[in-house]
Amino acid sequence: MADETTTPAGFRPGELTLAREPLVLNNRSFSWVTEKICGIVEGPAPKWWYVATIFSGAVACICFALIAYLISTGVGVWGLNHPVSWAWDITNFVFWIGIGHAGTLISAILFLTRQRWRTSINRAAEAMTIFAVICAGLFPAVHVGRFWMVWFLAPVPNSNAIWPNFRSPLLWDVFAVSTYFTVSLLFWYTGMVPDLATLRDRAKE
Structure with missing residues (x-):
């Protein structure tokens, strides 16, 4: 015997669904999302970005200098024998x-x-x-x-x-x-x- 308290009267399958949680909170509009995405590319670069770029470029120059040393000396400098x-x-x-x-x-x-x-x-x-x-x-x-x-x-x-x-x-x-x-x-x-x-x-x- 079916339990009448578990099923509302006149219930049809598919009527009661759980609300899906929004991916973007605070009812943000699509324009707000677009501005956030494009602001990273279109906005000016912060100062730390230039510092990081200069540091990375210096490390890359050291890398190329070591590769030149390796080619002129031989792969034995890597411990390969x-x-x-x-x-x-x-x-x-x-x-x-x-x-x-x-x-x-x-x-x-x-x-x-x-x-x-x-x-x-x-x-x-x-x-x-x-x-x-x-x-x-x-x-x-x-x-x-x-x-x-x-x-x-x-x-x-x-x-x-x-x-x-x-x-x-x-x-x-x-x-x-x-x-x-x-x-x-x-x-x-x-x-x-x-x-x-x-x-x-x-x-x-």
């Missing part, structure tokens, strides 16, 4: 690939669990993945010693009629890093399409 195969270069390569995997894992978990607040975190995580893969790709390129000939790793015809060795881990790195970078770039770009469209509509010709 015959009994040691995992030196500074390969260790850092694996480290940066791991950082990139962390960004992909974060965005994938938030996407699979359908978290509606994941947008900003996904973009930061995918951006972290892209730059981590770029940093990782530098180490195999410099590891070969004469990095200006690193394009020989790509399976393209060349004047020396030399075909890459598909059993070489260096060639595996070419395919793995390029594929990972392409997929991450597509994920990053797809998540930014709404904001890019908003910036496009506000662009002054």
